[in-house]
Amino acid sequence: MTLLSLRNITVLRGRRVVVDDISVDVEPHEFVGLIGPNGAGKTTLMRAALGLLPYRGQTTLARMPPVARARACAWLPQAREVAWAITVADLVALGRTPWDGHDPGGAVPRALARMGLEGMALRSATALSGGEQARALIARALAQDTPLLLADEPIAGLDPAAQIRTMQIFADLAHEGRAVIASIHDLGLAARHCTRLLILSEGRLVADGPPDQVLDAALLDRVFGLRARIGRDKDGILFQALGVTR
Amino acid sequence: MRYRALLAFLAAIVAGLMVVSLLVGPAGVGPVAGIAALVDGKGALGLVMREIRLPRALLGAMVGGALGVSGAAMQGFLRNPLAEPGLIGISSSSALGAVIALQSGFAAVSVLALPGAALAGAVVAVALILMLAGPRGPSLTLILAGVAISALAGSFTSLVLNLSPNPFAVTEIVFWMLGSLSDRSMQHVAMAAPFMAVGALLLAPLGRGLDALTLGEDAAEAMGVRLTRLRLMLVLGTAALVGSAVAVAGAIGFVGLVVPHILRPFVGARPSRLLAASALGGAAMLLSADIAVRIIAPERDLKLGVLTAIIGAPFFLHLIWRTRGQIA
Numbered sequence: 001m002t003l004l005s006l007r008n009i010t011v012l013r014g015r016r017v018v019v020d021d022i023s024v025d026v027e028p029h030e031f032v033g034l035i036g037p038n039g040a041g042k043t044t045l046m047r048a049a050l051g052l053l054p055y056r057g058q059t060t061l062a063r064m065p066p067v068a069r070a071r072a073c074a075w076l077p078q079a080r081e082v083a084w085a086i087t088v089a090d091l092v093a094l095g096r097t098p099w100d101g102h103d104p105g106g107a108v109p110r111a112l113a114r115m116g117l118e119g120m121a122l123r124s125a126t127a128l129s130g131g132e133q134a135r136a137l138i139a140r141a142l143a144q145d146t147p148l149l150l151a152d153e154p155i156a157g158l159d160p161a162a163q164i165r166t167m168q169i170f171a172d173l174a175h176e177g178r179a180v181i182a183s184i185h186d187l188g189l190a191a192r193h194c195t196r197l198l199i200l201s202e203g204r205l206v207a208d209g210p211p212d213q214v215l216d217a218a219l220l221d222r223v224f225g226l227r228a229r230i231g232r233d234k235d236g237i238l239f240q241a242l243g244v245t246r
Numbered sequence: 247m248r249y250r251a252l253l254a255f256l257a258a259i260v261a262g263l264m265v266v267s268l269l270v271g272p273a274g275v276g277p278v279a280g281i282a283a284l285v286d287g288k289g290a291l292g293l294v295m296r297e298i299r300l301p302r303a304l305l306g307a308m309v310g311g312a313l314g315v316s317g318a319a320m321q322g323f324l325r326n327p328l329a330e331p332g333l334i335g336i337s338s339s340s341a342l343g344a345v346i347a348l349q350s351g352f353a354a355v356s357v358l359a360l361p362g363a364a365l366a367g368a369v370v371a372v373a374l375i376l377m378l379a380g381p382r383g384p385s386l387t388l389i390l391a392g393v394a395i396s397a398l399a400g401s402f403t404s405l406v407l408n409l410s411p412n413p414f415a416v417t418e419i420v421f422w423m424l425g426s427l428s429d430r431s432m433q434h435v436a437m438a439a440p441f442m443a444v445g446a447l448l449l450a451p452l453g454r455g456l457d458a459l460t461l462g463e464d465a466a467e468a469m470g471v472r473l474t475r476l477r478l479m480l481v482l483g484t485a486a487l488v489g490s491a492v493a494v495a496g497a498i499g500f501v502g503l504v505v506p507h508i509l510r511p512f513v514g515a516r517p518s519r520l521l522a523a524s525a526l527g528g529a530a531m532l533l534s535a536d537i538a539v540r541i542i543a544p545e546r547d548l549k550l551g552v553l554t555a556i557i558g559a560p561f562f563l564h565l566i567w568r569t570r571g572q573i574a
Contacts, residue, residue: 050468070470081462083325084515097458097469124515140461144469 002027003148003179004049004073008057011041011048011203018044019055020203026181028147031174033190033211034183036200037224042183043078045200046150050075061148070098074144078152080133082125088112088136089121095143103143111142114169131158138166142173149173151182155189167193187228191215191237199223211237221245249519252512256526260307263533267303268295270540301432306536307529308435309427309495312442312487314528315521317502318509319449322456322517323480324385327510331488331502334388334481335371335395340492341423342399342406343367348419349406357433360422361493365441368489371395375481385463388477425496425551427536434494441490446525448483452476453518460517498551500558501528507565 004026011019019041026032034042048055050073051062061069074095082091092111096103112118115135120128125136138154149170155163163186170180171193184190190197191211199207199214201223207214215237220226225246231238269280273294283291284300316331324333332338347353347363378391403423410416455476458466467473491498505527506520513519532550535557539548 047464052464052467066467066472067470070468073468075465075468077462077464077468079462079464081325081460081465083460083462084510084517086460086515090514090516091460094458094461094469097454097466097471101454137461 002060004181005060006045006049006057007059009045009048009059010056011044011053012056013044018203019048021057022205023057024198024205024208026148026179028177028179029174029195030179031171031193031195032179032181033194033197034181034200035185035187035190035197039202040200041203042200043152046075046152046181046183050150067098070144070146072146073148073150074141074146076138076141076149076151076154078156080130080137082133082137085124085126087122088117088125088128088139091125091136092117092121092139092143095140095145098144105145107145108143111139114142115139116165131162134158135162135166138169142169147178149178149180149182151180153183153185155182155184155186163189171195187215187224187226187241188239191230191239192235215239249513249523253522253526256523256530260526260529260533263530263537264303264307267306267533267537268299270537271299272544297431298429301430301435302427302536303533304435305427305430305438305494306533308438308442309491309498310501310529310532311525312445312491312528313498313501313532314505315446315449315525316484316487317528318506318517318520318524319452319456319480320484320502321506322452322520323459323477324389325459325462327507328503330499331484332396332497332499334375334392334484335399336368336485336488337492337497338396338399338403339371340364340368340489341497342403343370344422344493344496345403345406345419348422349410349412349415357431358437361434361437361490364493365489367399368485368492371399371489372481372485376478385477388481421549422496423551424549425498425554426547426549427495428547430494438490438494441486445483445486445490448479448486449521452479452483453521456517456521496549496551498532498554500554500562501531504558504562504565505531507562 002025006022006024009019009022022045036042047053049059049061061073064072093108112121115138117136117139125133128136134157141149155166158166167189170182173180174195194211197211197214198205206223207219215230220228225244226241227243227245228239228241269275269277275291280295284295286292287296313331320329320331320333321327343366344360344364347360352363353360374395375391379387407416407419455471458469458471463473506524509523509527510520513523535553536550539550539553542548
């Protein structure tokens with residue numbers, strides 16, 4: 001069962017083409033890394049897929065009524081906004097909004113445990129450090145308990161251990177039969193944990209496939225202006241950027 | 247459970263203050279005789295209780311509740327603790343309607359002419375806001391449109407005062423604008439009640455959406471909240487509540503700003519829970535202020551809006567002082 005199907009998605013900002021004719025299908029068991037330089041159109045593509053901004057083309061998510069869409073897909077925006085001093089537990093429970101707050105399956109405690117937040121459930125979310133707040137917001141998206149998760153730079157600003165843990169959680173979600181699409185700047189983590197990479201450059205999808213097939217010297221030079229060493233070990237790809245080519 | 251207890255506590259305070267409000271006034275009435283007269287409604291005392299004191303107590307609770315709940319809704323929607331119900335220009339526009347009615351002599355036509363004109367002012371303001379800010383569009387446009395409308399209505403009010411040939415009318419306008427609940431009748435109650443009921447019904451279902459907005463508009467929309475509809479209901483609900491409150495009581499500041507601020511820590515800062523709590527808290531605050539103006543200066547007709555501002559502003563400063571570390 002396809003969880004997200006995009007057909008010829010194009011987004012214009014004024015006259016500028018920000019996302020240019022992108023078609024993608026995402027299936028269960030996929031952890032998709034959306035990578036590309038700043039301004040490549042990663043955020044815009046995800047927001048268009050959700051129908052949060054005007055677009056041309058077709059997306060299966062944006063066609064759904066708002067509540068049905070919120071039960072099919074969780075969205076973790078890049079801006080980490082917590083307006084009021086609510087507790088971490090209340091914040092994570094906001095993920096149950098599409099179900100009118102009901103949580104029969106215990107998704108909220110599960111999300112708290114998964115993100116290692118049990119100890120701070122009663123603390124005020126605005127009193128947390130930036131990284132803790134980011135983890136609480138990820139837990140909110142997990143509590144929505146959807147087949148698909150779209151996350152915009154979810155690991156930016158986390159400490160190295162928390163970054164790896166979060167990537168592992170997303171990989172686990174994919175393993176359970178869900179799918180995750182996350183924009184990620186750290187190519188090393190993306191290459192090691194994602195099952196598939198979508199590479200965006202200037203609004204176009206320039207490569208799509210498993211990390212070891214997609215990441216090569218020519219593409220890194222062309223899209224990122226990077227020189228890198230790419231190796232392997234038993235757990236996956238080892239990626240180390242060495243310098244810039246331009 | 248703690249939330250239910252808080253609501254019950256606030257409701258008990260409101261009920262108690264209603265009783266006190268009924269028993270305070272120039273006609274010295276004992277508690278037992280007063281309540282008895284209110285129940286049977288016979289004689290001069292019955293008239294005083296039913297036609298003077300009862301509408302005053304009812305309006306105190308209604309107006310305070312209206313200001314409190316719309317302040318809480320507005321702060322929740324804009325995610326800003328400094329937002330207040332007057333922000334979108336409704337209060338100043340309905341004040342302008344009332345001022346025009348007072349100046350033109352239309353207010354003398356009937357008891358309801360002045361509140362009617364004030365409500366008309368509120369309706370014009372809502373129409374302007376929805377035209378300017380559209381049914382869609384960011385909340386910043388809503389604030390800017392509200393500020394512009396407030397400024398416009400304020401300048402017209404000044405113009406009326408400026409050009410008024412009649413000093414008595416000027417005095418009357420200025421006193422009206424200070425806000426008061428004295429000399430109101432059951433007709434005022436009957437006029438405000440339907441608007442306030444509609445406003446409350448429009449704001450009541452917004453709780454879940456306002457909670458979701460804690461995480462920003464994008465996250466809320468992706469959690470299934472229909473932002474366009476929420477905004478329309480918020481604007482219409484606030485307009486009905488604030489417009490009718492100003493129509494019957496004049497401009498009363500600070501209740502809508504301070505009450506949600508005081509109660510926020512007691513409801514775990516959740517915007518949904520703040521709605522009902524602020525309605526009760528606003529009613530309690532306005533009733534106590536209205537009792538205070540009658541006790542402090544029974545013969546001087548101290549205006550209610552003056553007292554809420556005199557107490558409200560320093561209290562607000564104190565709150566800012568205490569929480570300045572947390573706001574950062």
